[in-house]
Amino acid sequence: MRVLLVSWEYPPVVVGGLGRHVHHLALQLRDQGHDVVVLSRQPTGTDPRSNPTSDQRIDGIRVIMAAEDPLALEFGTDMMPWVLSMGHSMLRAGLRLAGFNPTAGEDVGHGAGTVGRPWVPDVVHAHDWLAAHAAVGLAEAFDAPLVATIHATEAGRHSGWVSGPVNRQVHSTEWWLANEADAVITCSRSMSDEVNRLFGPGIAQLHTIANGIDVELWPYRDRAIVSARSGPPRLLYVGRLEYEKGVQDLIAALARVRRTHPGTTLTIAGDGTQAEWLRGVAREQKVMRAVEFTGALDHDELVAQLHSADALVIPSRYEPFGIVALEGAATGIPIIATTAGGLADFIRAGETGVSVDPADVAGLTAAIRGVLDDPVSAHRWAAAARSEVEALTWEAVAGETAQVYLAAKRRPRNPLGRRVIDERPLPERDPTNPL
Numbered sequence: 001m002r003v004l005l006v007s008w009e010y011p012p013v014v015v016g017g018l019g020r021h022v023h024h025l026a027l028q029l030r031d032q033g034h035d036v037v038v039l040s041r042q043p044t045g046t047d048p049r050s051n052p053t054s055d056q057r058i059d060g061i062r063v064i065m066a067a068e069d070p071l072a073l074e075f076g077t078d079m080m081p082w083v084l085s086m087g088h089s090m091l092r093a094g095l096r097l098a099g100f101n102p103t104a105g106e107d108v109g110h111g112a113g114t115v116g117r118p119w120v121p122d123v124v125h126a127h128d129w130l131a132a133h134a135a136v137g138l139a140e141a142f143d144a145p146l147v148a149t150i151h152a153t154e155a156g157r158h159s160g161w162v163s164g165p166v167n168r169q170v171h172s173t174e175w176w177l178a179n180e181a182d183a184v185i186t187c188s189r190s191m192s193d194e195v196n197r198l199f200g201p202g203i204a205q206l207h208t209i210a211n212g213i214d215v216e217l218w219p220y221r222d223r224a225i226v227s228a229r230s231g232p233p234r235l236l237y238v239g240r241l242e243y244e245k246g247v248q249d250l251i252a253a254l255a256r257v258r259r260t261h262p263g264t265t266l267t268i269a270g271d272g273t274q275a276e277w278l279r280g281v282a283r284e285q286k287v288m289r290a291v292e293f294t295g296a297l298d299h300d301e302l303v304a305q306l307h308s309a310d311a312l313v314i315p316s317r318y319e320p321f322g323i324v325a326l327e328g329a330a331t332g333i334p335i336i337a338t339t340a341g342g343l344a345d346f347i348r349a350g351e352t353g354v355s356v357d358p359a360d361v362a363g364l365t366a367a368i369r370g371v372l373d374d375p376v377s378a379h380r381w382a383a384a385a386r387s388e389v390e391a392l393t394w395e396a397v398a399g400e401t402a403q404v405y406l407a408a409k410r411r412p413r414n415p416l417g418r419r420v421i422d423e424r425p426l427p428e429r430d431p432t433n434p435l
Contacts, residue, residue, distance in 0.1 A: 001405055002035045004094070004121035004138065008086065008130035010040035010063065016240055017323050018151050021211060022127055026061050028398030037062040037119065039094050039134065041086055044068070044075050053093050062119075066093040080169045087133030094138045097121075123147060123405045129154075129170060132177040139180075145408035148181035150174065150195050152320045156341070157244045159317065160429030168421050175199045179416055183408040185401065187211050187321040188342025194320075198425055204411060207404050210345070211323045212394035217299070218330035220386060221307045232263030233372050236309035236333070238302060238324045239316075241272030246315035246338065246358065248281045253315075253364040255285040261372055264290065269305055271296045306331040311371050311378070314347075316340045317358045318429070322347075326392060329385035334378035336367045352385035354378075 005026055009019035022038065029036050038061055042051040048067035055064050066089040073082040097119045125147045126135030132148075139146035154170040155162050162171040178184055178199035185207045186192045192208045235254065239245050247268060254266050268278070268291060275293065282288040297305065306312065312328040314337035321342035328335050329346075335353035337343045338360075347353040354371060356363040371378045424430075 001402070002119065002122045003029055003037070003405065004097070004124045004142075004144075005036065005038045005127065006090065006094070006124060006131040006135040006138065007038065007040050007127040008083075010038050010065075013040060013043050013065070017211075017321075018127055021151070021323070024212060024214070024394040025398055025401060027059065028394045029402065030060050031395070032398055032402065034402065035119075037064065037097065037121070039064050039066070039090055039138075041066045041090060042068055053089075055093075064093050064097075066090040079166055083130055084133060087131070087137075090131070090134035091137045094134060095141060098142070120144075123408060125149065125401075125405070126177060126181070127151065129173040129177055132173050132180075136177065136180050139410070140413075143410060145182040145405070145410045146180060147183045147185065147404060147408055148177050149185040149187075150178060150191070151187065152191075152318075153194060153198055155198055155426045156194055156318045156320070156429070157242075159244075160426030161424050162421060163423040168423075171198075171421060171425075172419060175419055176416065178203050180413075182411055183207060183404050185209050185404060188345050190341045190344065191320045194341075194426070202416075205404075205408070207400075209397055209400045209404075210342075210392060211321050211326065212392050212397040213323070213326040213330060213389060214394060215330045215390055218303060218306070218327050220330065220332045222332070232265065233261055233310045234308070235264065235266045235368065236269065236305055236312050237266065237315070238269045238305070238312065238328070239314070240270055241268070241275045241278055243274055244316065244318040245272075246317040246340075247274075247278050249317075249359055249361050249364055250313050250315040251278065251281050251285055251287060251291065252361045253368060254290065255287050256361070256365040257368050257372075258287065258290065260369060264372075265292065266290060267292045267294060267305060267309065269294045269297050269302060302327075303331065306333050309333060310375075311336055311368065313364075313368065314338065314343060315358075315364060316343065319343050325353075326389050329382070329389040332379075332382050332386055334371050334375075334382045335385060336364070336371055338364075346388070347385070351381060352388060353381050 007022040009015045011023050026036050042065050053067045069085050069089050075082045120142050121144050123145050124139040127149050128151050162168050179202040183205040258264050282291045311334045316338050319340040337347040338358040339355050340358045347355050349355040354367045356367045
């Protein structure tokens with residue numbers, strides 16, 4: 001099959017887990033014999049003269065990175081206009097696939113072909129709302145089925161609320177993409193339920209395909225080696241620094257844990273818009289000296305952190321899947337996670353780790369103390385998690401996704417009317433505001 005993957009991030013432009021997901025999917029689809037083209041973008045804020053649209057083969061995959069249009073727009077302050085402008089640039093770049101493209105590049109990997117040859121996809125696969133306008137337009141232009149993977153939702157990210165104008169704009173774009181698609185994929189059962197509640201009943205086919213992992217990239221380490229080291233306990237968080245990730249709850253729990261386990265430290269590996277706010281939380285909790293903010297780490301640095309910490313804590317208030325749980329499990333580190341979203345599918349209390357309710361600082365504190373006080377049980381659960389994660393391969397993800405492609409048929413389109421938006425479509429998600 002000729003597969004067009006449309007994503008606002010793809011290496012080297014990676015913002016979060018979405019870019020890594022699309023990259024692994026593209027590589028495995030290639031290995032399974034599909035002709036894959038990835039349509040993405042140049043880095044945010046780059047000049048189209050120094051960073052023009054590129055078209056090259058990388059590892060046997062044709063990768064088109066659309067240049068930003070030279071408009072006075074900033075993602076942080078003009079998000080929706082910026083996204084629409086980016087989508088228009090990606091749409092134009094995608095339309096050139098069907099005709100001769102003189103910007104042929106060199107293959108730097110596996111299976112080179114002729115980049116400039118006219119190419120029309122059998123299926124268009126959009127990843128999240130930021131790719132919606134380009135993907136919907138290209139699927140229509142090529143008369144190809146549109147498959148959409150919804151990795152997260154605006155309502156989920158904001159505790160069930162879409163009360164601000166930008167929130168409503170994003171939410172309505174997600175709804176439009178889900179209802180334009182001929183098939184929708186989510187990464188967990190909870191996300192499928194969420195998407196159906198928020199965007200149904202007009203969704204065509206809804207499929208759940210879990211994320212995958214390459215366990216060889218996350219080598220296992222015997223926890224007895226870690227337990228034998230001297231020094232106070234060390235906790236680890238890996239992920240974006242955003243409100244919905246619940247790092248503020250982990251910092252508050254750390255302050256309590258240190259009362260019974262003096263010297264316990266926390267390493268926060270990642271970056272995001274709430275980094276400075278979280279430093280303020282650490283100061284308020286009087287644990288700033290016990291918290292290390294490393295910023296974003298490369299792969300080898302992350303593996304080293306996972307190998308040396310006593311526990312990986314995933315305190316998310318909202319988490320569609322939680323791929324870091326798979327990465328941690330592969331290395332053998334004990335995992336403490338909330339039951340938010342897809343985390344509950346993998347981290348099960350007393351089986352593969354310790355689970356607590358989202359936003360429950362007292363529960364999180366007790367869970368951390370329990371793991372530190374009973375390393376034997378913690379290591380047993382970690383070993384079980386490692387065994388389970390070995391079956392969650394990207395090869396399997398690509399195979400299931402290809403089956404969705406084959407089953408998807410372009411259905412007749414009727415104009416969608418503008419939707420009346422409920423500002424609180426998931427009311428149970430905000431425990432601070434009673435129903």
